[in-house]
Amino acid sequence: MAAFFIKKLTMLENYIKYLNFLDGKLSKFFTEQKPYIFCKEGCSRCCKHAQFPYTSIEMTYLLTGLLNLDRETRNIVTQNVVKILEEESSFEGEKFRYDCPFLIQDSCSVYQYRGILCRTFGLPAQANDGALLMPFCCYEGLNYSNVFDIDKNKVSEVKVKAVNSEFEPCGFNISYEYLTNPDIGREFNFSFGERKPLIYWFKQKGKY
Ligand code: SF4
Numbered sequence: 001m002a003a004f005f006i007k008k009l010t011m012l013e014n015y016i017k018y019l020n021f022l023d024g025k026l027s028k029f030f031t032e033q034k035p036y037i038f039c040k041e042g043c044s045r046c047c048k049h050a051q052f053p054y055t056s057i058e059m060t061y062l063l064t065g066l067l068n069l070d071r072e073t074r075n076i077v078t079q080n081v082v083k084i085l086e087e088e089s090s091f092e093g094e095k096f097r098y099d100c101p102f103l104i105q106d107s108c109s110v111y112q113y114r115g116i117l118c119r120t121f122g123l124p125a126q127a128n129d130g131a132l133l134m135p136f137c138c139y140e141g142l143n144y145s146n147v148f149d150i151d152k153n154k155v156s157e158v159k160v161k162a163v164n165s166e167f168e169p170c171g172f173n174i175s176y177e178y179l180t181n182p183d184i185g186r187e188f189n190f191s192f193g194e195r196k197p198l199i200y201w202f203k204q205k206g207k208y
């Protein structure tokens with residue numbers, strides 16, 4: 001039994017090392033792309049109306065964050081989860097979408113423990129053909145909207161010149177599939193495990 005917990009703990013420590021590595025890269029990307037980024041405190045559109053995929057190791061770390069919250073905040077998250085699960089139980093469509101239960105007053109209550117996808121919100125991804133895939137909020141007047149021409153579906157050179165940035169807008173290899181690739185887990189000595197939308201982890205575990 002002790003060996004099982006030690007193995008779990010070591011996996012989590014190795015996952016945190018991977019997160020530190022990833023955060024270092026993402027922080028550099030966000031810094032370079034700063035003239036195009038409009039993320040600010042209180043903006044939480046990317047935490048709403050989505051599915052939020054989580055692998056097993058991400059979920060374990062997220063639950064560590066939940067346990068570290070003060071009782072009052074933890075209760076709010078718990079109530080959010082219960083409410084979402086109630087809505088889900090009567091949902092009949094294909095993809096159930098919801099606001100993240102950890103979002104409280106437009107702020108992430110478990111920021112340090114948030115999942116991998118949450119860390120990449122707001123950056124453009126690069127498609128296989130080299131095209132930039134803008135974050136959804138670009139189309140809502142936020143990230144990259146100052147240089148992206150929606151009608152032409154491409155970055156406007158004229159607008160980029162006007163921004164006068166040292167760095168061009170560019171896409172990054174930040175797909176969730178890539179960042180949770182089993183090879184990465186092997187490299188850092190942990191396993192991502194099963195993947196499913198955040199709320200279904202609570203459903204299966206019956207935690208609430
Ligand atoms: S975990 Fe935090 S950052 Fe991620 S979707 Fe939820 S509230 Fe947003």
Ligand code: SF4
Nearest residue numbers: 039043045046122137
């Ligand atoms: S990624 Fe977009 S929606 Fe999310 S905080 Fe940044 S600007 Fe707001």
